Amino acid sequence: MSTARESVEALDDYKYGFVTEIATDTAPKGLDEATVAFISAKKGEPEWLLEWRLRAYRHWLTMREPTWARVHHPPIDYQDAYYYAAPKATEGPKSLDEVDPELLRTYEKLGIPLREQEVLAGVAVDAVFDSVSVATTFKDKLRDLGVIFCSISEAVQEHPELVRRYLGSVVPYSDNFFATLNSAVFTDGSFVYVPEGLRCPMELSTYFRINAAKTGQFERTLIIADKGSYVSYLEGCTAPMRDENQLHAAVVELIALDDAEIKYSTVQNWYPGDADGKGGIYNFVTKRGACRGRNSKISWTQVETGSAITWKYPSCILEGDGSVGEFYSVAVTNNLQQADTGTKMIHIGKGTRSTIISKGISAGRAQNTYRGLVRVVGQAAGARNYSQCDSLLLGDTCGAHTVPYIEVANRTAHVEHEATTSRISDDQLFYCRQRGLSPEDAVATIVNGFCREVLQKLPMEFAVEAQKLVGISLEGSVG
Amino acid sequence: MTGNAESTKGPMLEIHDLHVAVGGKPILNGIDLTVAPGEVHAIMGPNGSGKSTLAHVLAGREGYEVSRGEVRYLGRDILALAPEERAREGLFLGFQYPIEIPGVGAMTFLRAAVNAIRKHKGEAELDAMDFLARVREKARLLEIDDALLRRPLNVGFSGGEKKRNEILQMSLLEPRLAVLDETDSGLDVDALRIVARGVNALRGPDRAIVLITHYQSLLDYIEPDRVHVLAGGRIVKSGDRTLALEVEAEGYTALAGTAA
Numbered sequence: 227m228s229t230a231r232e233s234v235e236a237l238d239d240y241k242y243g244f245v246t247e248i249a250t251d252t253a254p255k256g257l258d259e260a261t262v263a264f265i266s267a268k269k270g271e272p273e274w275l276l277e278w279r280l281r282a283y284r285h286w287l288t289m290r291e292p293t294w295a296r297v298h299h300p301p302i303d304y305q306d307a308y309y310y311a312a313p314k315a316t317e318g319p320k321s322l323d324e325v326d327p328e329l330l331r332t333y334e335k336l337g338i339p340l341r342e343q344e345v346l347a348g349v350a351v352d353a354v355f356d357s358v359s360v361a362t363t364f365k366d367k368l369r370d371l372g373v374i375f376c377s378i379s380e381a382v383q384e385h386p387e388l389v390r391r392y393l394g395s396v397v398p399y400s401d402n403f404f405a406t407l408n409s410a411v412f413t414d415g416s417f418v419y420v421p422e423g424l425r426c427p428m429e430l431s432t433y434f435r436i437n438a439a440k441t442g443q444f445e446r447t448l449i450i451a452d453k454g455s456y457v458s459y460l461e462g463c464t465a466p467m468r469d470e471n472q473l474h475a476a477v478v479e480l481i482a483l484d485d486a487e488i489k490y491s492t493v494q495n496w497y498p499g500d501a502d503g504k505g506g507i508y509n510f511v512t513k514r515g516a517c518r519g520r521n522s523k524i525s526w527t528q529v530e531t532g533s534a535i536t537w538k539y540p541s542c543i544l545e546g547d548g549s550v551g552e553f554y555s556v557a558v559t560n561n562l563q564q565a566d567t568g569t570k571m572i573h574i575g576k577g578t579r580s581t582i583i584s585k586g587i588s589a590g591r592a593q594n595t596y597r598g599l600v601r602v603v604g605q606a607a608g609a610r611n612y613s614q615c616d617s618l619l620l621g622d623t624c625g626a627h628t629v630p631y632i633e634v635a636n637r638t639a640h641v642e643h644e645a646t647t648s649r650i651s652d653d654q655l656f657y658c659r660q661r662g663l664s665p666e667d668a669v670a671t672i673v674n675g676f677c678r679e680v681l682q683k684l685p686m687e688f689a690v691e692a693q694k695l696v697g698i699s700l701e702g703s704v705g
Numbered sequence: 706m707t708g709n710a711e712s713t714k715g716p717m718l719e720i721h722d723l724h725v726a727v728g729g730k731p732i733l734n735g736i737d738l739t740v741a742p743g744e745v746h747a748i749m750g751p752n753g754s755g756k757s758t759l760a761h762v763l764a765g766r767e768g769y770e771v772s773r774g775e776v777r778y779l780g781r782d783i784l785a786l787a788p789e790e791r792a793r794e795g796l797f798l799g800f801q802y803p804i805e806i807p808g809v810g811a812m813t814f815l816r817a818a819v820n821a822i823r824k825h826k827g828e829a830e831l832d833a834m835d836f837l838a839r840v841r842e843k844a845r846l847l848e849i850d851d852a853l854l855r856r857p858l859n860v861g862f863s864g865g866e867k868k869r870n871e872i873l874q875m876s877l878l879e880p881r882l883a884v885l886d887e888t889d890s891g892l893d894v895d896a897l898r899i900v901a902r903g904v905n906a907l908r909g910p911d912r913a914i915v916l917i918t919h920y921q922s923l924l925d926y927i928e929p930d931r932v933h934v935l936a937g938g939r940i941v942k943s944g945d946r947t948l949a950l951e952v953e954a955e956g957y958t959a960l961a962g963t964a965a
Contacts, residue, residue, distance in 0.1 A: 656766050657804035659788040660797075661814070661874065662821035671817060675808030675857065 253310035259283060262410050265310050269379050269413075272386060282399035282409035289403045295566035296595045296627060297535045299508065302473060309411045309444070368428075372421040373457075375430055378446050381417035388419055392450055396479040396516045396543070404475040404537075405512040412446035412477070420455040420486075429685050431460035445476040451486035453519060458489040460688055472497075474533075476511045484519030484546065489527070491684050493692050496532035498699070501590075503562030506534025513540035517549035517575075525552040526569065527683045529692040531699040534563060539597065541570035544578035544606075551580040554680040556692070558673075558699045559592030559624070568598035568629075573609035573639070582613040585677045587696070588624035589703035595627040602639040609639040617647040618676050620669065620703045670697030715780050717742045717882050717913040718763075723774035725755075725762050725938075732758045734938035736774070740882070740931075743910040747924055747949060748917045750935030751957040756917045757801060759935070760886040763915075764798040765791050778882060793825035797880035801887040803867040805859040811870060812840065812854040819877050843876045847903045865896035872903035883907070884915045889923035901926030921949040934960050 253264045262283050266276040291302070368375050374385060381389050399409035420426050451457050474496070480488050490513075499506025509532075515524035526540035542551025553569035571580035580600065588594040594617065602609045617626035628645045650672050658668035674681065674693050681689050681696075718740040725733040732755045740746050750756050762769050763776065765788035776784050783791055806814065820830040831839070840854065847869045859867050868888055875883055885904070889897055904914065904927050916927060924932070924946065932948040933940045934957070942948065942960055952960060 651804075652767070653804045654806055656764075656788060657800065657806070658814075660764050660792050660800075661818035661878070662789055662792040662825065663817060664789055664821075667817070667821070671809055671814065672806055675806055678808035 252308050255308055256305040257283075257307070257309055257411065261309050265411055265413060268310060269382070271382055274390060275382060278394065278399060279410050282406050283411075285400050286403070286406040286410055289406060291403050295537050295597070296593060296629075297537060297564040297566050299535055302508070304407075307473065310413055368426075371424060371427070373424065373426055374417065374419040376417055378412075378415045378417045378448060381448070385417075385419070388450065389417070389448065392448055392479065392481055393446075394479075396481060396514050397477050397512050402512060404510040405477050408444045408446060408475045408477045408512070412444040415446040415448075415476070416459075417447070418449040418457060418459065420451045420457045422452040423454045424452075425455065426457040429458045429460050431462065443472070443474040443476065445474075445478075447476070447478040448481075449479070449488055449490070450481045451483065451488045451522075453484045453486060455483075456487045456489075458685060459491070460685060461490070461492045462495070462688065462691070472506075473508045474510065476513075478511070478513040478540075480513075480515030480524055482515065482517050482519060482522035482524050482546075482549075485521050486519060487523040487525070488515060489525045490515070490540070491688055492526075492528040492530075493684075493688055493695065494528065494530045494532050494536070495695050495699075497534075498532050498561065498563050499534040501561045501702070503534065506563070507532065509533035509536045509538060511536075511538045513538065514543065514570075515541070515551070516543045517546050517551060517578075519549070520546040520575075521548040521550075522546050523550040523552070525550075525554070525683075527552075527554040527680065528556070528567075529677075529681070529684070529688075529695065530555070530557040530565060530567060531695045533565075536563075536565040536567050538567045539569055541572070542580060543572045543574065544580065544609075545574045546578075547575040548577045549575055550578070553580075553582045553584070553598075554683045555584045555596075556587070556677045556680045556696065557585070557594055557596075558587045558696055559589070559594045560699055560701075560703055561590040561592060563590075563592045565593070566595040566597055568596045570599040570601070571611055573600075573602040573606040573611070576606060577608045578606055579609070580611045582611070582615070583679055584613075584615045585680055586615070586617045586626055586628075587620070587673055587676065587700070588617065588626050589620035589700055591623045593625045593627070595629060597629040597631075599631040599633070600641055600643075601631075601633040602636050602641065604635040606636050607638045609636060611639075611641045613641075613643040615643070615645040616676070617645075618673065619647065619649050620700065666697065666701055669700055669703065673697070673700060716740060716777075717744075717779065718915070719775075719777040721775050721777075723759075723762070723776060724772045725758055726770045726772060727758065727768065729770075731772075732769075732938055733762070736935075736938075736940060738933065738940065740913045740915060742881075742913055743908075744930045745908065745914045745916065745927065746931045746933065747929040748915060748933045748935050748940075749919070749921065749949060749952055749957075752919070754935045754957075755938040756919075756935055757886055760798055760801075760884050760915075760917055763791075763884050764788055764796065789821070792878075793822050795879075795881035797875050797878055797883045799868075799871040799875060799883065799885035799888050801890060803859045803862075803871055805857070807857050807860050809858050810855055811858045812837075812851075814858045815840065815854070815874060815877060818874065822878055839877065840873075844873055846906060847873050847876075848899055849873055864891035865893065865899075868892060868896065868900055869903070872900055876903060876907055879907075881911065882913050882915070884917065886917045887919060888916070889918055889920065897923065898926060921953045924949045936960070 253261055262279050266279055397405050399406055482488050496507040517524050524542050530536050544551050551571050557565045557567050559565045569582055582598055584596045586594040586596055596615045600611045615628045619626055626647055630643050632641055634641055654672055655668050658671055673696055681692055684692055716739050720736050720738040723733055723736040771784055775782055816836050823830060849869055932944055934942040
């Protein structure tokens, strides 16, 4: 059901533009081996992990920022940033009562009352504030089921064998400039392990929030679904307003073993910068899932409305025979936002299948690019892919670009690609307005219709928020 | 009947000396029309006579230059109001060509519209169950089933389905003034009868209806109080129900020739 109309009420400016005042325990500015060691020491990490970080750091020094994406930004001074900032008193609260009340108020402003969520939604929340997890709920219940859901720092301490086995196994430390940087300096993130045969009965969710000034965010998320298991993971993000650009270079690795399924949903609502392109988050993220097992499935759903620049290609490596990869994406860009996003579907196993549905919406002077690779290797007999990339333009000063790469090395493969570009017509706007909808609601309604195929893939509690965000982020785009 | 008794004392719609051009080309050249609450007026005219332009100007569509005249709705000059403001005040336009909105369910759209107008009136939004009950009641009369309402708005609808859906929207939005722009075009006899039944159900002392049509056959089913013939951007003749029959018998050319 569309709630487009209520979506645009009373939200003229970026709603979450506030900063919580909390003292931080911060590493010195800049990046060198000492910074890496500081982070590792702060977290009490084992030697192997420090070594891994340092290998990543040394490799990073030999790399250059990628320039192939259709995005432009001034050079990033990696020495002019803080790589570690944690709220004080990180002893690890045992319950919400121990959490800094200031922090809890922040979440309330964000509309994430943890207590209510516990009771009402049945969602376990691993809330990341700055770089350290401060509140984890439902852990006990999940633990009884054998599900491990904790911060990755905790997993390093409690389940080192799992972390060591899988960390970097999908996105190696040498993968790309930003993933390599993340490998060197990641501070926290989430860890999930779902045991064999278990269908995780609740949606797992994490809210990220960038707060301390000039703190790069380097989240690291690792999700492992053992044989025959299922898990749905929700990631939602908002950030307070800042003038300086903030770099966010997360890495997410998913591993699905035989007959396992992982559904990973994201609603990304970081500060996009102001109407003149000042400020905003640089969201340079590496997300990749490996369908290691037979008949395994990984499904990415993303709604990207925020960030000044989005550089993100949630991908699936379909190794297991009969495995399935899906990518459902809505990317909204307004004003001077830039998005270069898409996916990679790498078909290795026999009879592997993938579906790509991408909806790009551009307004203002924004540039929105879909970039996707479908690769079928020689051994992937009977592989199938269907891709559909639709672009919607609002106004005549924005851009939409579709860049599909298709590489097929097996003649039994079927690969289909469809692409459309359209505009919201004056007729549609007038029709909606004649029925009483404001111009903003009319646009939100039409755009939500355009995105429906993707939005309906989201879990219910996210679908409503996502619809609202789509409307909110296009405000001011009709006039 | 619902409605504000005070506002129904004066005319529902008064158009005085309305001149409208599109891209500098004059389309309407001095329209005068007064419609009282409870009345049904038919405006007939040949293609290009300015019928749809009049409908669009009343609803506030952009792209029309009003060079002279005024339009008063419930005593208030509405030409400066945005389309959604007019709609919320109870002015409804039934489209000649209802617009497709892919991905937006007809029911979802209808609910958004109904709630937008309720909100403007200071009424509480209808919850999903109440809304559904109301829609089903109105839809039955128009022989519209739930399946149609779950489909994206007007996408792949037949001509008859589109027009019946327009009347369904009207019946839920409960406008004070409904302007129906060639609602009969493209309908077969059965569909015409269903649409007419829906329109007739909405006739009432607090509501006025302006039927814009090319053919008089619609008027066999919806009996108008007044009939006006529009030609060359002017109302060239007004009369009662019998004028429509005259048009049918003699054609527009003969009537336009007798214009004052």
